[in-house]
Amino acid sequence: GAVVSQHPSWVICKSGTSVKIECRSLDFQATTMFWYRQFPKQSLMLMATSNEGSKATYEQGVEKDKFLINHASLTLSTLTVTSAHPEDSSFYICSARPEARGPANYGYTFGSGTRLTVV
Amino acid sequence: GENVEQHPSTLSVQEGDSAVIKCTYSDSASNYFPWYKQELGKRPQLIIDIRSNVGEKKDQRIAVTLNKTAKHFSLHITETQPEDSAVYFCAASKNYGNKLVFGAGTILRVKS
Numbered sequence: 652g653a654v655v656s657q658h659p660s661w662v663i664c665k666s667g668t669s670v671k672i673e674c675r676s677l678d679f680q681a682t683t684m685f686w687y688r689q690f691p692k693q694s695l696m697l698m699a700t701s702n703e704g705s706k707a708t709y710e711q712g713v714e715k716d717k718f719l720i721n722h723a724s725l726t727l728s729t730l731t732v733t734s735a736h737p738e739d740s741s742f743y744i745c746s747a748r749p750e751a752r753g754p755a756n757y758g759y760t761f762g763s764g765t766r767l768t769v770v
Numbered sequence: 771g772e773n774v775e776q777h778p779s780t781l782s783v784q785e786g787d788s789a790v791i792k793c794t795y796s797d798s799a800s801n802y803f804p805w806y807k808q809e810l811g812k813r814p815q816l817i818i819d820i821r822s823n824v825g826e827k828k829d830q831r832i833a834v835t836l837n838k839t840a841k842h843f844s845l846h847i848t849e850t851q852p853e854d855s856a857v858y859f860c861a862a863s864k865n866y867g868n869k870l871v872f873g874a875g876t877i878l879r880v881k882s
Contacts, residue, residue, distance in 0.1 A: 685869055694859060695814070695872045746811060748867055758804055758816040759870060766811070 653749045654678055657762025664769055666736055672730045672765045674745035681747035685759075686718075689701035689742040701728040735769040742766055772797040774804045774862050776873025783850050784881055793860035800862040805834060805845045805871070808857045818845070850880045852859040861881075 654677040665668050674684055682703045685697040693705040699720055700708040707720035728747075732739055744764040773796040783789050795803075803824035806814035820827045820834045820843065828881050831850075836843040848856055857877050861870040 683867065694874045697869055697871070700869055742811075746870070758819050761813040761818075763813050764811075 653705055653758075653760045655681075655747050655762045656762045656764060657745055659765055660763055661766040662768070664767070667731045667734055668767055669731055670767060672732075672743055672745075672767075674728045674730070674747070676726045676747050676760075678748075679747075679749040681728075681744055681749075683747070684722060684728040686720065686728075687744045687745040687746065688714050689764075690691060694743065698730075703708075709737050711731075716746060732767065735767070737769045740767055740769045764766065772800055772862055772864070774830040774860060774861050774871050774873040776876060778872065778876060780877045780879070782879045782881060785850060785852060787850055788846045789845075789850050789854070789878055789880075790812050790841060790846045791858055791860070791878070793844070793862075794840075795862045796841070796870075797862070797864065798838075798841065799864045801865060801866075802863045803834070803836060803843045804861050805832075806859045806861065808859065808875075810857075814859060847878075850878075852880050852882045854878060855880045 656675045658673050684701040686698045688698050689695050693698050697710050698713045701720045701722040703722045709715045722728040742764050745762040748759040776793045804819035805819045807816050808814040818829050818832050820832050820836050831848045833846040857875045859875050860873040861868045
């Protein structure tokens with residue numbers, strides 16, 4: 652259990668265009684999802700916390716108008732990179748966590764990630 | 771906010787030896803500490819986690835220890851195998867369910 656599906660796995664787009672990335676919890680409801688960005692050979696940096704039915708909470712330094720987050724249902728959150736530029740090229744990965752179920756704790760589950768290349 | 775430091779950045783061990791990776795955290799309110807293994811181009815996979823109400827947890831060749839007073843926790847891998855080679859990340863959060871703050875990562879190479 653506790654599977655998170657992320658699409659697309661990779662995308663190449665032209666500079667100035669927008670790209671949407673989807674993150675779905677397949678077998679559990681996720682009121683909260685997290686979006687991370689990971690540059691090569693670096694750690695996962697939290698961009699924002701996505702809250703179902705309300706506005707996302709962005710980390711300091713992350714432009715909310717550039718990285719649009721929509722969490723319209725309990726199983727789907729989307730990240731749209733608007734007006735993408737080459738410096739936005741990165742590995743974007745989402746995460747969600749099932750409710751703790753006593754001793755059985757699945758922990759935070761990550762999507763498979765999206766490799767974005769802006770040319 | 772929370773800050774997690776991780777050492778070493780790279781670690782090379784001989785197959786069969788033990789590997790230890792250490793992390794420190796700054797926020798004494800943090801109480802959930804997972805460890806993730808990430809292979810190149812893939813998603814992080816949870817390998818073990820610990821909550822602040824215990825000092826040690828073990829799962830076969832993997833163990834995690836937590837010292838709340840010193841605010842540090844460590845990952846121990848015994849009898850390392852080549853397939854253990856990957857990047858390992860520690861993380862911390864205030865309560866399970868809140869955002870995770872990650873360490874910088876450790877590249878573990880197990881030489882056969």
